[in-house]
Amino acid sequence: MNDLIRIDHLSTYFDTEGGKVKAVDDVSLRVREGETVCIVGESGCGKSVTAMSILGLVEEPGGKIVNGQIHFDGKDLLQLSKNELRTIRGNDISMIFQEPMSSLNPVLKIGEQIMEPLIVHQKLSKKEARERAIQLIEQVGISRAKQIVDSYPHELSGGMLQRIMIAIAISSSPKLLIADEPTTALDVTIQAQILDMLRQFKEQSNMSIMLITHDLGVVAEMADYVIVMYAGKIVEEGEVVKLFQSPKHPYTQGLLKSKPIINQRQDELYSIPGQVPNPLELTDSCYFHDRCEHCMDICRTKQPALKEVTGQQKAACWLYEEALVHA
């Protein structure tokens, strides 16, 4: 499979009153054609900012991409003009967000919002666009499409609105769909519907998906390849089955152990002690060291690099470097 998008050494920083926050710090990753890559991590780990950086949605001043390249389909997105980027956003890359209600305009009818990109990017006439909108609404599993097209967002439920967002996202047959916590605000039964639908579209059109989530259950269901982020850095990545079966980084291990699983009750849940470090107080160290059971001297003073531990699995952890040194 070819790389559809390749991010090299991306760093996105934000200037805040307290100082510089390295929201994304030297992140490299790729998504291949037809592949689903999940980026998983807790709040503040930089998973959403990675996505926003791809789309050129990091707003200056305040936020700035300070380093890196993002190659999509042979072009470096960071070198493109605003207009060129806009064309790519409307055609080849689509995005859905967590809160469908806040992504849709409350005073425009659903139909108009689906039609807008069709008219702007695909140059359809108004009539064609409306017909296509109705088709799309049916495609995402909403009945009464002809009525829904003339409804306003407040008249629909959260699950339906997220379907509408998906309809807008897939309307241009994108090569890459970036979904940022697309089911987090939804009930589990609706989440199951939406995830099913995303899988279906992916199979039909060979679309690639970059799925950002905090839910390891969703990752296990959707991902081919998993990237685990912590405090702005990738701490582990690998093929999904391998990563869940034998996680290498202590953070990934802790995350997997601390999630309660249905029908596998334990008396006490494992929990990772402490909390995510303050992004303003990071020093040259493994950012996870003060929560880590295996912390060694070197972890406090030097940052480990992301390196291959076994085939198809990488981790940024001194445990494995040490093993290499002593081997």
Add this chain to the structure above:
Amino acid sequence: MPEALLEVNHLKKYFPIQKGLLNRTVGHVKAVDGISLSIQKGETFGLVGESGSGKSTVGKTIIRLTEKTEGEVKFKGVDLYGLSPQELRKIRPSMQLIFQDPYSSLNPRVRVGDAIGEALLDHGLAPKEEIRNLVLEVLKSCGLSSYHFDRFPHEFSGGQRQRIGIARALILNPDLIIADEPVSALDVSIQAQIINLFRKLQDTRGLTYLFISHDLSVVEHLCSRIGVMYLGSMMETASRDELFKNPLHPYTKALLSAVPIPIPKLKRERIVLKGDIPNPADPPAGCKFHTRCPFAVGRCKEEVPVFRDAGGGHFVACHLA
């Protein structure tokens, strides 16, 4: 069986829908539509359901934060709705509520130690000079330290704020804690810490919980009995093991099968429900679940199923179960 700590019988809470210039009532949202449950001392009862199922309204109506429409709530044998405002105020410290978003329940200008001690002072449960020590004690049992006393809410992380929420409830020495989605806003690693804290406090203080949540994996972990709500009605109640091993209601089965399990390439049978939860102002006739139920038959559309004991305290409201 010993007397239940909390007993709820046929509780109803209808919210009027008002329209027009004269605010005429044109209908009701039946948020809670005749549910019954009882919780024994030291037990954790889990109330699960999707958004709009009425689970939070149950919590609020039990504690009289909103007034009931019909039904009965008995706490330690006392009918809460028969109490005068003064009597209610006296009994309130022994039943406390913890919310999902701890930040919005804290006054940003009040130091955390004062916020925790406030209720003690207000209810006259401890002399002023002892309050600081009591607060320090409760901070400690919630995993916080004495130096947190003089800090403001914005200086805390989400998990710590939830610890403050718990400390505030705990300091009144309650018998019953109603926790409404207390871990839903927290990250996985922090969520596990708070779940363990709930557990530990129950063991050391003999607390009774009504734990309201949409997350079945959390509920399974913490609760001894579980009730499943849908559109204001109780669909099924059973002990934890029974409910997870032998769910009888199709809705419970669908909920269980929809929870994502963190094991890749796992093959399991999934019941995917069609459509959304119907409008609670206009719930379907018959069994409220029939519009989404994959097994519904003609009878389900007309006849409301009775909530009955299917054996061994496993209650279910379904014609087919």
